[in-house]
Amino acid sequence: MTRLALQVAAESESPAEAFTLVATGMEESLSLRIREASESYHGFLLNQVHEAQEDERRRIARELHDRIGHGISVAHQQLALAEVYRVTNAARASTKMGVAQQAIQETMENLRQMTSELHPQVPLKSLEKALLGFLEAVEDDxxxxxxxxxxxxxxxxxxxxxxxxxxxxxxxxxxxxxxxxxxxxxxxxxxxxxxxxxxxxxxxxxxxxxxxxxxxxxxxxxxxxxxxxxxxxxxxxxxxxxxxxxxxxxxxxxxxxxxxx
Structure with a gap:
């Protein structure tokens, strides 16, 4: 910038004109750098927003598949088994219907928890009991x-x-x-x-x-x-x-x- 200022001063007819040209050049240079930095930072922010959106989509997909999809799958399976046992074993058919109803209720509760910040996911109290409950729900002879x-x-x-x-x-x-x-x-x-x-x-x-x-x-x-x-x-x-x-x-x-x- 010093070399440019000396060159402008040598080619100008007055110091005021030289000062105006140097100031204008500095302003344009700074404006260009600010625009470039702003565009770069804007691109960085857009990329961060995109990554956050992708992470949220993956989280929602996991929750829907693991919590909602599982409950629907269990209910469907138990209803099918209840139909199988309906004629040959009424008591067992009734039990399967009960498991299906419980699965539907749990699915509805999980859906409410997912769609409302006022109902956060209830922490698991026992991993072993939860796995035993899962096995009871998907019982297969x-x-x-x-x-x-x-x-x-x-x-x-x-x-x-x-x-x-x-x-x-x-x-x-x-x-x-x-x-x-x-x-x-x-x-x-x-x-x-x-x-x-x-x-x-x-x-x-x-x-x-x-x-x-x-x-x-x-x-x-x-x-x-x-x-x-x-x-x-x-x-x-x-x-x-x-x-x-x-x-x-x-x-x-x-x-x-x-x-x-």
């Missing part, structure tokens, strides 16, 4: 199911237990609905530093790469929920070889924990 929950659930906060339940339930539901297994083994081990869950079935199996390319909501939801907690999901399967889903979630030390003195 053709499938032998084992469930083992080990460790102290108090080592994990409520959000971790809630997300772990949804991930494990989705893995088991996929096995029930798509694998045609005769056995499903579910296990959750909770240690002070980590929650590890596995769901294994002896069903028809599949190619994980093919499923990833298809972009199924269920598997994407499982991965997203786990990754948001800093964890990971691994899926091992092959056609005709069943499936093993492993979930690893690190646990933060609870504020009320104290080291021994």
């Amino acid at each position: 053709t499938v032998s199911v084992g469930l083992h929950v080990n460790g102290d659930e108090g080592w994990a906060d409520a959000r971790v237990l809630d997300e772990a339940f949804l991930v494990v339930r989705e893995a088991a539901r996929n096995a029930f609905n798509h694998a045609a297994p005769t056995m499903i083994l579910m296990r959750v081990d909770i240690a002070p530093h980590e929650l590890v869950a596995t769901v294994q079935d002896n069903g028809r199996g599949f190619d994980p790469a093919v499923v990833r390319r298809k972009g199924g909501v269920g598997l994407s939801s499982m991965r997203e929920r786990t990754e948001l907690l800093g964890g990971r999901v691994t899926i091992s399967s092959a056609p005709g070889s069943g499936c093993l889903v492993e979930v690893f979630i690190p646990l933060k030390k609870r504020h009320d924990d104290h080291d021994p003195g």
